[in-house]
Amino acid sequence: MAWLLLSFLTALCGIMILRALLVTERCYHFPFFAAGIFLTFILPQLPGIINDRFVDNSAIVKALVMSILCLAMCWAGWHFGMRSRPARNVAFSEKHLVIAAASMSLAGAYFFYQLGQLPDAERLKSMMTGRAVTYLFFAKLLTYGCAIALLCHALRPSKVTLLIILFDAAFYFERIVIAGRRGETAEFFILIALAFWFQRGWVVPRPAILAGLTVALAGLLGAGEYRQATFYTGEPNWKAVMQIDLGEKWKDLLQEGGPEMVNAAKIIGHVDQTKAFDLGINHWNWTVFAYVPAQLVGRSFKEALMLEQPPMFERGYEPPIGSTATGMADAFVSFWYFGCAKFFAIAWIMGWLYTSATRGNTATQLAYMLLAVPSILSISHFTHEIVIAGIHLAIFLVPTLFLASAGVRRARTLSVAKPAVFRSQRF
Secondary structure, three states: OHHHHHHHHHHHHHHHHHHHHHOHHHHHOHHHHHHHHHHHHHHHHHHHHHOOOOOOHHHHHHHHHHHHHHHHHHHHHHHHHHOOOOOOOOOOOHHHHHHHHHHHHHHHHHHHHHHHOOOHHHHOOOOOOOHHHHHHHHHOHHHHHHHHHHHHHHHOOOHHHHHHHHHHHHHHHHHHHHOOOHHHHHHHHHHHHHHHHHHHOEEOOHHHHHHHHHHHHHHHHHHHHHHHHHOOOOOOOHHHHHOOOHHHHHHHHHHHOOHHHHHHHHHHHHHHHHOOOOOOHHHHHHHHHHHOOHHHHOHHHHHHHOOOOOOOOOOOOOOOOOOOOOHHHHHHHHHHHHHHHHHHHHHHHHHHHHHHHOOOOHHHHHHHHHHHHHHHHHHHOOOHHHHHHHHHHHHHHHHHHHHHHOOOOHHHOOOOOOOOOOOOEEO
16 A cells, blocks of 8 residues: 555656646746655655554555645645735835845844854754854845845846845855755755746756756755765865765665654654644744744743643654654644645645736745745645744845835836746746
């Protein structure tokens, strides 16, 4: 049964990928993002787990059923969102947006610098706390500045916007090349691709799409050793990077499986037996964890705000350090198989943002660009990723756009031609 369900999940994923390759504009759609992370992160972990005698087969079957439901909801919710009424457009001053991009980039760069000054024991922990969390919270402003600058530059290139982009790219370079962060790598290239799609109708060629999927798969296989060689040792050891045997790691992954899907199967199997659902409490608890500073209100007050959750894992199981549980397990813990509705909601929101963005709405263009990676992490990590990111956008980006629109005449708006109006062009 497990192999049959894996074949069905693979076929569904393949169809969604193929649709994007046949019409390359669809590579910007959320269903392609979802299928891409399933193809490069979820599916490779499953064959080895099915053969693992230490993982209950019935739990694997349940995890596969939940995965199929969640991926299908990513597709269904997107199409409902695309049919929704677009958001009302607002005029923005390009000058104000460029100023906002520069200001946010500088602010984010300052906090990235402060993060880099922390002791290794504090900034390299798998679960950051204290000052590291605070610095990362504000460092995200650099991403917002980069996205705004890219939109402005794609519409009307200038030396100022190019300078802002290059400044931001230097910080991305450190996170991508030295720290080996897969999320930041995807984010940087998605921001560029979406900015030029929304403003100029440029599409990424098929070979580049396939190369991106290949790099994502290589990241799954070698990211840990790469970071160990370039980031955790203090000085990059490029010789050790060249010695990473991706072929051997691929073979091991297929034979042994991956920790994330083991976690997912363990969680889904245990919660299905106990019926101890959290009914979405985890979203509240993670919001408190992310946005209530213990340094100001005290740790005891912060902990008092959190609600008690039933245990996800059976007693005695410890998930590997640095591994995640996947959004499918997160959704199952909340509402059983009906938790797949979380992915319908995420896809609906992304579809609504996208259909508004392609009609020249600058605010929804930025929102879609900045929520693309959190929407992907909602599959590979936890569904609260997009909730936390959405709140962060509301706190920082909404006031910024309000100021950029204040007193602006429509004639001075940051305008965009609809992709349907002109022929798509390749990069």
